[in-house]
Amino acid sequence: MNTPYNICIVQPPGYIHSLAFAELAELLMYSIREAGHPAQIQTNQFVQGGVNVIVGAHLLDVSALRAVPEGTVILNTEQLTGVGENWREKLTGWFQSGLEVWDYSPANIEVIKALGVENVRYLPIGYQKELQRIDITVEQDIDVLFYGSVNERRREIFNAIEAKGLNLKVLMGVYGKDRDQWIARSKVVLNHHYYESQIFEIVRVSYLLTNAKAVVAEVNPETVIDDRFRKGVVDVPYAGLVDAVCDLVEDTTKRKAQQRRALNSIIKYPQVDFTRPLLEYTH
Structure with missing residues (x-):
């Protein structure tokens, strides 16, 4: 059976700006389906028995790591050279958690690797009908x-x-x-x-x-x-x-x-x- 993917958008209570992640999440969902895997988008929901992809990890305290299923992937959305200290600190915690990281920016990947994180992969952005x-x-x-x-x-x-x-x-x-x-x-x-x-x-x-x-x-x-x-x-x-x-x-x-x-x-x-x-x- 093909592994199902759950794209989890992090949305704190009352935080409308998580909606900015929608197109990136959809791009990923539709392309995963095209590659032959079931995929869905949920808000603040993990699933068991599949791969979870977190979008918006900078909005989530690193203490939430204990609730994250094994094999989860972090899809970074933030420009790491300009992001505020608070978000950067949170992201560093997530990056160093041992979870796999995906990023669409080679410049970001350099920053992440400089933190000693090897488990980071490049996800270029393309066309989705x-x-x-x-x-x-x-x-x-x-x-x-x-x-x-x-x-x-x-x-x-x-x-x-x-x-x-x-x-x-x-x-x-x-x-x-x-x-x-x-x-x-x-x-x-x-x-x-x-x-x-x-x-x-x-x-x-x-x-x-x-x-x-x-x-x-x-x-x-x-x-x-x-x-x-x-x-x-x-x-x-x-x-x-x-x-x-x-x-x-x-x-x-x-x-x-x-x-x-x-x-x-x-x-x-x-x-x-x-x-x-x-x-x-x-x-």
Whole structure:
């Protein structure tokens, strides 16, 4: 019998931001199924008799380790070079617990290995047909969309975009279908770093590429980004973000071409090809 997988999203009481893990969890679930294994997503629930994959371990105290079934995997979601001290401490405890760790960022994997953790594997992010679900035919009445946490670094760009007269929508704490409706209505989606640390936000951006959205992304000389994703976005340094956004909003032909480029950059990399090799170690 093929080993079943249970993807466990950690969601503390009242913490809406765990919904940000949904697309990553779905990407994993659908690709595991495609590889021939039963897979499901649950919130705060482990199962016996299968492999549990924890998404959001930084939200869980390490004392919870005693309740974790043997053979559990941690799927890290956090940028380790920029994460706050409290979360980093928790994650270090989990990483050093002896459980297998999966991570989509080679830069993160370097940090984890520096902690003396050998049991860490690379899970590249690819294309999953079930996640191609945003309606790209609706009227686009929003020029620029940003979703995520806001700090001064990000706000400076928002102010400059609005000063150009563009219609900017900023979402915080909006996930799932509600957020997808805003994505559908937007001509351009903006992606720029929260931290000065420079790991490209691949989980967020891969969902947009899968849905053929035009993305302007902050990519500085030191940004860690896979070449295949660089091809799918308009990549500019922080200082060039505003001009790049304006250019794409105003030029429909260029924007449509960018949308095609976005999908083409990811569709040739089926997620199952990345997920299947990791399953060989866990069942």
